[in-house]
Amino acid sequence: MIEVFSNNLKKVIASIAATAALTVTPFTNSASADDYPSKPVNYIIPFNAGGESDLSARFQQASFEKIAGVPTVIQYMAGAGGAVAWSQLNGMPNDGYTIMGINIPHTILQPLQKDVGYQTDDLTPVHxxxxxxxxxxxxxxxRFTNLNDLIEYAKQNPAMVTFSGSGSNSSNNIAQVRLDEMAGITTTYIPFSGTGPAITAVLGSQVMAGFNYATSGSNYGDKLRMLAVASDERLPAFPEVPTFKELGFDLVGGAYRGVAVPASTPEAIKRQVSDIVSNINADPEFKKKMEEGGFVLTDITYDKMDEFIAAKKKEYGAAAEKLGIVAKK
Known part of the structure; x- marks a missing residue:
């Protein structure tokens, strides 16, 4: 499994070199759903190359032409945790040939923290x-061989269990806060600048544990022990790892990733982009790569988006209060 993931990562890095110099297409109002898509689609990743957003987009890229009949070209617009790109999305081409990666909880929590150039409702995720x-x-x-070991130690030693995680107010941080509340413990969260540094801190015993993403298990499976995963069911890549739900904690979640388009994109094209992504999700080759990497596939289509975003705003709005992002009402 580790070898498969490493091979996929090598392909990602090779592909990055071929596309890193590309730029975004100038704005155009021309948009027609009749022959969409009929040319390559620009796929903007709002982060640096090499992370989970990039890797999953690369997996999509491999299936895109098979599903849509045209290739997709991945580009990068990193900065401010994705806010640089998201704040510019609505000024980009609205013809369906520019799509952008979008993440939750980033796009909900960022505007609550400060002015980042966009509001959650300004963005138009389609899938x-x-x-x-x-x-x-x-x-x-x-010393911790299972989750109960860690929790019992935390109860006896308040604030002494240190968790690394990928940044403040991230999904990792939210999960740590929620587990503390559910288990009746107090732990200490130490934010790092990304998944890589957070995992390095675990490997180097700079922290006792890490609240990271399950995908890290594919890269470092022989050096790390995963105690529990926040999914509804055990992951195919890690069948021996219990879910938090199995262990008595209703903790399910992580970083959700999708595809967005400019708000002015015609409705018919928004639906077509959503359909393409949905069909890629059903592609056996894509599913295999994602599951081997520790990703959990979802199929939240454009017609379900309003309900999904409303639920996540409520969920993360409550989490924001616990993180001190907004004042309690």
Whole structure:
């Protein structure tokens, strides 16, 4: 499994070199659903190359032409945790040939924290196709062999269990806060600048544990022990790892990733982009890559989007209060 993931990552890096110099197409109002798509689609990733957003988009890219009949070209517009790109999305071409990766909880929590150039409702996601579940990792030689060991230690030693995670107010941070509340414990969260540094901190025993994404298990499976994963069911890539729900904690979630378009994009094209992503999700080759990497596929289509976003705004709005992002009412 680790070898498969590493091979996929090598392909990602090779492909990055071929596309990194590309730029965004100038704005155009020309949009027709009649022959869409009939030319390559620009796919903007609002982060640097190499992360989970990039990797899942690369997996999509491999199936895109088979499903849509045209290739997709991946480009990067990193900065401010995705806000640089999301704040510019509505000024980009609205003909369906420019699509952008979009993430939750980023696009809900960022505007609550400060002025980032956009509001959650300014953005138009058309499909959320997967999430990376939060999971607890410890070094393979850790004293904690299961989640109960960690919780019992935390009860006896308040604030002494340190968790690394990928940034403040991230999905990892939210999961840590929720587990503390559910288990009646107090732990200490230490934010890092991304998944890589957070996992490195676990491997180097700079922290006792990590609240990271389950996908990290594919890269470091022989060096880390995953104690629990925040998915509804056990992951095919890690069948031996219990879910938090199995262990008595209703903790399900992670970083949700999808595809968005400019708000002015015609409704018919929004639906067509959603259909393409949905069909890619059903592609056996794509499903295999994603499941082997520890991703969980979702199929939240354009017609379900309003309900999904409303529920997530409510969920993360409550989490924001616990994180101190907004004042309690």
């Amino acid at each position: 959320y196709f997967h999430y990376t579940p939060d999971a607890i990792f410890v070094p393979v030689d850790s």
